[in-house]
Amino acid sequence: MQQIIYFFQKFKYFLFFLLLELIAVSFIFNNLNFHKSKFVNSANIVTGGLYRTLSDYTEYLHLRSNNNILSDENTRLKNILEKAISKSSMIDFIIVDSTKYMQKYIYTEAKIINNNYSKPFNFLTLNKGKRQKINKEMAVINSKGIIGITEQTSNNYARVQSILSKNSNINARIKGNTFYGTLKWDGVDYNRVQLHDIERQAPIKIGDTIETGGKSTIFPEGIPIGTVLKLSSGNTADNKIDVKLFNDMSNLRYVYVVKNIDKEEILSLENMDNE
Numbered sequence: 430m431q432q433i434i435y436f437f438q439k440f441k442y443f444l445f446f447l448l449l450e451l452i453a454v455s456f457i458f459n460n461l462n463f464h465k466s467k468f469v470n471s472a473n474i475v476t477g478g479l480y481r482t483l484s485d486y487t488e489y490l491h492l493r494s495n496n497n498i499l500s501d502e503n504t505r506l507k508n509i510l511e512k513a514i515s516k517s518s519m520i521d522f523i524i525v526d527s528t529k530y531m532q533k534y535i536y537t538e539a540k541i542i543n544n545n546y547s548k549p550f551n552f553l554t555l556n557k558g559k560r561q562k563i564n565k566e567m568a569v570i571n572s573k574g575i576i577g578i579t580e581q582t583s584n585n586y587a588r589v590q591s592i593l594s595k596n597s598n599i600n601a602r603i604k605g606n607t608f609y610g611t612l613k614w615d616g617v618d619y620n621r622v623q624l625h626d627i628e629r630q631a632p633i634k635i636g637d638t639i640e641t642g643g644k645s646t647i648f649p650e651g652i653p654i655g656t657v658l659k660l661s662s663g664n665t666a667d668n669k670i671d672v673k674l675f676n677d678m679s680n681l682r683y684v685y686v687v688k689n690i691d692k693e694e695i696l697s698l699e700n701m702d703n704e
Contacts, residue, residue, distance in 0.1 A: 503538065503572075503685075534649055535688045537561060539569075539587070546619040546678045551591040553577060557686065558585045566647055568687040574653040574675040575599065575641060576684055587686070593619050593678055600645050601654055603631060604638040612639075612654065612672070619678045621658060624670040633657060639672050646692040 539561075543554035557563045559582050569576040569589050577597070581588040590597060592614060599612040601624055608631035610624045624639060637657045643650025659671035689695075 533690055535690060537563060537686045537688070539563070539684050539686055541681050541684060542586075544591075544679075544681055546591065546593050549595050549616045551593040552580070553589040553591055553681070555579075555587040555589060555684065555686070556585070558582045558587050560584050562688070563587045563686050564688075566692075567689075568648045568652075569684050570648075570652055570687060571676065571681065571684045574655065575648065576676065576678075576681065578647055579686065591678070592622060592674075599648065600642040601639050602642040603627070603633055603657075604640050604651075606632070608633070609642045609644065610668075610670075620674055622655070622672050622674060624672050625668070627668050627670060629668055633660065633670065635660070639670075646689050646695050647687075649687060649689075 537557060539555040539557040541553050542556050545551040545553070553569070553576065555563070555569070563579060563582055565579055565582060567579045569579060575592060577589040577591040577594075578599075579587045580590045592599065592612070595614060595616055597612070597614055600609060601612040602609045608628055610627040612622055612624055614622045627633065635657050639654045639657065641648040641650060641652040641654065653675050655672040655674040657670055658673040661669045
């Protein structure tokens with residue numbers, strides 16, 4: 430107690446000066462709007478910065494769930510669009526039950542959990558399988574273009590043959606005309622594939638878009654693939670064309686698995702013995 434009294438006696442003038450300073454500052458901020466607003470603005474800047482940082486951090490923590498929500502929504506919208514397209518193409522088609530659609534494709538979203546792109550025979554693994562109605566020989570695409578074809582499935586996973594596989598053969602065409610070829614990969618560059626067997630009279634130039642041709646039961650017609658990067662020199666029988674992919678095959682995350690509803694019926698009809 431004696432030390433406290435001694436402290437106040439020793440520094441009484443200094444403490445009195447601090448008290449007067451606090452009173453003066455208080456009068457300034459309470460009576461002068463300019464100083465008061467400056468103080469409030471400074472405080473708002475500090476707290477606003479803290480709130481923004483906290484908001485960004487919270488948003489980052491919820492990024493995965495937001496991506497899942499967006500992916501589910503995109504899948505739903507793709508299926509609605511497919512139904513709308515199918516319905517509009519059957520204006521003159523009469524059916525008894527008007528609630529039925531002539532929908533041809535069903536889209537299921539999936540996530541890539543493994544991706545190879547540097548080997549001769551590359552594949553991807555998806556987190557969806559038979560329980561989610563994913564089967565063999567279904568198209569795999571994303572918003573930019575084609576990715577591959579499912580080749581094996583388990584209950585909860587699917588193995589996809591990448592377009593970056595020497596076994597890959599996909600029907601493709603030049604956008605805007607009826608010249609078709611076969612899309613393959615030479616095993617060299619993961620950003621580039623080759624289009625073979627295009628007719629030599631086909632009007633094709635650098636920058637033209639290549640898309641799926643629709644002459645199979647796997648890929649829908651008109652799915653983007655890439656752009657013409659290089660034409661074969663001379664008038665060769667193979668007429669190979671280099672195609673730069675729209676997708677960066679080394680950086681893939683979410684995809685859609687596409688089921689052709691009529692596939693089994695088409696294949697059954699095509700495989701029937703001639704009578």
